[in-house]
Structures are given as C-alpha cells and as structure tokens.
Amino acid sequence: MRLKKISLGPKLYIAVCFLFFYLPIAVTMFFSFNSSKSLTHFTGFSLHWYEKLLTDQNILAAVYVSISIAIFATIISTILGTITAIGLSKSRKVLKEWILNVNNIPIMNPDIVTAISLMILFTSARLERGYITMLLAHIAFCTPFVITSVYPKVRSMDHNLADVAMDLGATPFQALTKVIVPLLRPGIFAGMLLAFTMSLDDFVVSYFVTGNGVANISIIVYNMTKRINPTINALSTLLILAVVIVLVGVNLWPAIKAKRRGNPKYQAVTKRKSKKLVPILAGICIIAVGITCVTQFSAISSKQVLRVFNSGEYIDMDLIAQFEDEYDCQVVYETFDSNESMYTKLQSGATYDILVPSDYMIERLIEEDYLKKIDWKQITHKDDIIPSLMENNEFDPKNEYTVPYYWGTVGILYDTNVVDEEDLAQGWEILRNPKYKGDLYMYDSERDSFMIALKTLGYSMNTTNKKELLEAYDWLIQQRETMDPVYVGDDVMDNMISGNKALAVVYSGDGTYVIDENEDMSFFVPEQGSNVWTDGMVVTKDCNNMELACQFMDFFLDKEVAIQNTEYIGYDSAVQSVYDYYREGDYAGNPGCGPDTSNPLNEVFRNQPQKIKAFTANLWTKIKSHK
C-alpha cells in the first residue's frame, strides 16, 4: 500500500509535465480541424483550413523559403564549422582559446543585436536584401553552434586514426571523409540538428535581414497573428507532424542500420549505391540553389516591379495576383506588424514603392520627407472615394500624399443580454461603471487608452498638455483599481464571439465581425467623441515608377476589387459605393459597419512631439504595471 503511494507521485509529476508540454500543441492541432474561425468554440470537423493552407501561395512560398534556407544553411554551416573545429584542434593553444571564446559571442548575443548588426552590414555592403541575405545571415548564426558541438569530439578523437588511414592508402581528403568525419559524426550530427532547428524557427534575424518579399514561416505566422487565422493551426499541425516523423526516423535509423550491417555482401551492394547517391544528391542541391537564384533574379529583371509594404493580413493576396496578371508586372509584397516597425525598417534603408501606414505615421513620413506627391490625374477612381475622407485631413491637409485605403473608428462592443441600454448614455464612462467590474476588455494600445480617458475628460486626444495627460493617467489608474479590466490584443474578437465578457473596446471593423458571428453583441461609439482613423496608401521617394504605383492604388479603388478586398479584411472601405454596398447589403443594421462619424468631437491621431510621446509612453508603462 505504502509502496503504491510512493510510486504514484513521480508518475503524477511526469503526467503533469507532459500535460504542460503537450497540451498547447494538442489544442492547436485540435482547432486546426475546426470548421469556424473560433479558437475557443469547436463548431465541427473540417479540413477547410488545410485546404486554405495548401492554396495559399504566400504560405507555401514561405514554407519553401524556410525549408530551403534551413537545408542550405545547415549544409554550409556544418561544413564550415566542422572544418574550423578540425583546424582549431591543430592550432596553437593561445589562438585556439581565443577563437573559441570569440565563437561564443554570437551564441550569447541577443538575437536582436545579431539581427540589427547583419542588417546594417548588408545595407552598407549594398547587398540587395532577400533570399541570399537571409541565407548568409542564417549561415552566420548557425556556424558557431556547429563549431561548439563538433569541437569537443575533435579534441577527444584519436589523431592517430588519420595517420592510420593515410598509411592504408587514403589520400588526406579520403582520410577526412572516410575516417575523421565518421569519427566526428555524433558531434556533426548534433551540430547539424542544432543548426537546422535554429534556422527553421528563427524569426528575429530573418525579419530584419530579408527584403523583396522573401519571408519565412516565422515572419508569415507573426504577421498572420494580427488577425485570427486558423490557417496557422493547420500549418503548425503539419510542422509538428513533420518534426515527429523526423524524430522517429532519427531514433529508428540505428536499428535499421544495425540490421543491414549484418551481411557484408549486402552491405557491399548498398555501399556502391550510396557512393553514387551522394554526388547525385549534391548535384540536385546545387541545381536547386541555382534555380532559386536564377528565378529570383530573372523574375526581378524581366518585368517591372512594384514593392509594396503593408500591414499583415491587410490585403487579399488573390487580388495582387490579379493585378500582376492585368498589368504584366511583379509585386514584391512584404508585411509589417506595426507602424513603428515599418518606420524602423524604412530608417534602416529598406526601399519600397508603396506603403500602407496609418494617419499619424503618414504625417510623420511627410514631415520627414519620405514621401512623393501622388499624381492624382492618374487615379481614375478619385471621385469614388468617400468625400469626408478627402476633406479636413489634418495629417495630410492638402491631400497630396494619401490615397485612403480603409478607415474606421473606436467604440465599445457590448453584450446586449448583460448591459443595460440606459447605461450606454454614460459613453466611455461605462468602462468605469462598477456594475461591470471584472467584465470588460480594454484594448492594449497606448494611444487608444489615453484617447478614451482624454475624451471622457473632455480634452483633445492629441493634447500636448502634460496636466491633461496626467489627469487621463489618473482616470486610467482609477479604472484599473476599481474595474479590474483585462488588457488584450486581437484575441478580443474571439473572446467576444464566445461572449466571455460584457464590454470591450474594439475597432469598428472588428465590431462588425464579432456582431456578425454573435448576434447578442452590439456596438456603439460614445458621444464624447472617438478616434477616427484612416490607413492610406502612400508613395515613397524611392519609387521610380509612379505610373505603376498609381495603377496599383487605382486598382484597389475599383468597386469589384474593393468589394472582394473588404470581404477579406472586414473594415470599412474608403470607396463610397463599396461602403454603401456593405451598409445596405450583408451588414445592414450592423452598428459596427460604417458607424456614424459625423460627431464633431471625433478626431484623427496626429504625430506628436518626441517629448510628449516619451511622456505618455512612460505613463502607460506605469499603468500596465500598476497593481
């Protein structure tokens, strides 16, 4: 009896560990078969997301980039690292120790430092960023790992064995391949595995050194997480499956090999085969690299190219393909995760033709002379744009730089079953109504949170008055203390579809989407005024083909195109007819769709002075860490 009790503890511990490790993976795999977009409600089995995954050119391209880069980086860094390790063992002690220490620096270095250093290096060397730079970067950060795992094996190796091989008739090269490499195999193998995994799941370095639309899985997934996209689950499931197959194969391989080793005759046959197989495989690899390079360069050189830099999940990729066909050009499409990271990339010297930033960022780009004026004569659909979006634009007063893309406002999404209609009159103040304590989501955004507080207090959301900002700070602190709000990102949509809480601060487009999925939800924009935001397409100074750029922007103002694009994005289109189409059609009566923005208290975010930015950022940190 006692014995049993003792043995239960460790088992339970193991069980909990495994649960902790594998539950997230299991959940991901489970929901990859969900028929709806929800990540919390299983609505039925379907292979819909797999189908979507396999037809998504973007993801497939990223899978190819990730895997091919991982393979090449692994092969090259393994060769480099192994040779270095062997060479090191023969060099003088001082040099050896020195190099080994230097070798550790890139390993210990934070990824971000490596990433930025490489980015600066490639920029100053005027290397065009893309596949090659990403490959070079991966080789650079993988090689130290190979050296670290191979070197101990080299040190413990019997150096006589190389002499023995040469004594038996092996040339130095044969001694290397037939004796030294097999001796080091465990170390080389460990190094290869490390290099491969490091390369395959690298995000930070890849993100900074890539360009020209080349993206690996990590970058694509990271940009996809901006919106709920269960395709990620399907992709993750397939990746996990691949890893499991590889691991099982690696573990079973010695057993299979041992079996085959039995018969020398049989072995002789296989040896002959493998002898031919190696050069063939090497040949295939080289040809593959060649093709990759050639297709990359030829594609760039033969057609006119448009480089577009957009927020993640903010365009229907099918439309880009359609545009490429119609105008016989190539669109190099890249995505960013925030206006700020886009700005960083621009500063680092990345060049694009078209950007799609938000209002305040456009203002900043205009101020800092990054943009070119648009040739409005070439925008045939100019008059189709919602007139109000073309008037009184403080961020671009004369409408010289911006072609509005999508727009919306910020409001409150509420559960009609829980929230009293009368309470809505309180406007933003409802977020401090004790009745809903612990029952609300705030949007995890510095400017939107301050906007809410400032608007409630009757101030401008673009205020530069520190006293007013401090009052807003007090308002938010008090809300944190009394209301227990949860700060969330885009997961707010999924949570609200599931009806997890009664109130949530959301963008109008997201509100539309939630209401469409959950009829109990409704949306309103408080009377105190709100942020009315516009994302616009702008043309950079680096653009040499204004005609093509204008054709691209004009293309997305076309009614048919914009309808399809809006279907995908779910925000309010800047095209009047499309806006009306949705307001009167599918989303008629949905208060999140095309909310009333005529309220004079509404404002547009402005680019603020650096000092004020730092001041609010500091206050925001305090609010977030307040207990």
Place this chain on the structure above:
Amino acid sequence: MKEHPIIELKNITKNFGDQQVLRGIDLNIYENEFLTLLGPSGCGKTTILRIIGGFEEASDGQVLFNGDDIAKLPPYKREVNTVFQKYALFPFLNVYENVAFGLHLKNVDEDVIINKVDKMLTMVGLKGYEKRDVTSLSGGQQQRVAIARALINEPKVLLLDEPLGALDAKLRKDMQIELKKIQKEVGITFVFVTHDQEEALTMSDTIVVMNDGIVQQIGSPIDIYNEPQNRFVAEFIGESNIIEGTMIRDCLVKFDGIEWECVDKGFRENEEIEVVLRPEDMDVIPATDAKLCGKIVSKVFMGVHYEYMVETANRQYKVHTTENYELGTEIGLTIDPYDIQVMHIG
C-alpha cells in the same frame, strides 16, 4: 638473405625545434628480415619508424626504398604499412570493415575483398569475428585485427610501433611467437620498435640498439647479448657486472688485481677497458680453489635460479646459479675465458 637492402637510411637527422632526436642514423634494412629498433623511450626509435612510414620528414639525410629516394612521397603512396601503438582501429567500423579498409580505398572487387579478409582473419586466428564490433574485442584480438588490416595491403615492409605494449605479460609472450610465425608466413620485412629487450631478443633477426638519437650497436640477438660493444648496450640488454680493468696483452685481461685469460684481441697493450660479466656466467667454486673470493650478502629466489650478491675485496658481484647457498657463506668465483667480454671505454 643479406644481399639486398630494401630500405636504406643514410645519415638521417631530425630536429624538433631546438631538440635533435636523431643524430646521423645509417641503417640498412634487408628483405625478409625481422629487424628490431630497441632503446629506452625518447631514443628516437619511433621517429625512425615515422620517417620510414612517411609521417615525418627527416631534417637531413636520405631515405631510399629499393634504391629510390622516397623522402617526398606521402604515406599513402609508400609500399609500407604500419601497426600503430594502441591498435588505432576505426571504432565506427566492424572487424570486416576495418580489415577491408585499404582494399575498399583501392576499389577492389568486393568478392576479392571478402576472400582476402577471410584469409587474413584465418591467419591471425579471428575467423568468425567479421561482424563483431571492434570495441567489444580484447586487447590481443584488437592487435590481431590491426595486423590483419595492415598486412592485407601486401606491403613490402611492415612497421610495428610497440604493438605489444598494451598487452599483459602472458599475452605478450603468445603474440611474440605469433608475430614471428606470421612474418615467416608472409615472407616480408618487419621493422619492430620496442623498449623491451627480452621481446627484441626473442623475435628479431637483427637488433638495432639505440640511445639518444644514435645507433649503439647493430647485430644478431646473440651478438648483441654476448658481445655488447659498450656499457650502454651491456646494461640495457640483460643483466651484467661491468668492471673497469686493463688489457695486459691479447687474450689476457686484468681486473680486481687479478689476471684473467680471455678471447679478446686487438687492444693496445695496457689499454684501460671495461669488462662485461653476465651473472649466469659467474661460476661458483670452493673458496679454497679460487682466485676471486667473497661472501654472500644477499639472496633472492628468482624461480629457476637464485640471485646472489657476493661481496669481494673490491666490489659486489651479481651471480646467478641454480645451487642453493646460505647467506654468509664464503665462496669462490671463476669465469671461463670465452665468457669475458672486453669493451672499449666510451
């Protein structure tokens, strides 16, 4: 047998940095001979082997193989193979693959290889071990694999670098006999390096005694043992009493104040010399009949014989005999003329 040298070393020197490990080595190695390089560690014997094998380049001098200078030839082009210290088998290959390594490199037909490996393993007594992991073999078995692996390439000369060093005493004895047998069977030259004089005496046709980078004496085991040319050789090989003395004239030597008949000639009259007396050549006779008398001061039983230390007027003598005497017994000692070996001082 001795008409045709297969390897000739001419005035070989080798420096490692400031250190000179070989100081002008001249050596002829003949076909089918079992030649042993014998000397204490650090005497340069392994360096000679590595120069012949091609792993070291001589600082000066010539290495001729069948009359051709091979100084610049890399190891893999030389018709010699080496059995290394501590076996040095490839741990990632099994017995068969280890032995077949050299033939695989030459792209020999696998059927031929299977045949040859079979013959080699039979010769070294490891038939049936083909699929065994080399790391699972005993030291002696690993050594046999190493020998088979070297011999399968049919070299003209096999170099062996202290190949029995890591084996225990019993196994060493067996392997010594076996190696000699193998050498006779394959009929090629063996160049064997060891610091064990007994091993050298057992196996060799020719022994090259070395010290401090210089050849001390070259000769057959019997010559080396019975007629050491200097104190180093005498002390290094077997046990000996070495006594300073004077050569009165041919065949008459004087030491410890006593004149002795001997067989050595060709020394100057009254030349200062050294005499080597092997302990087993010292005969015990009754003290009353003896020119040289002494008292037994120590006695050790060695198995077949006793080792006595005999205190005489001038020195202690080491004496080996099968007779049993009590400690403290007064005995006389005598030496036959042909058992007295006279050497120049040097």
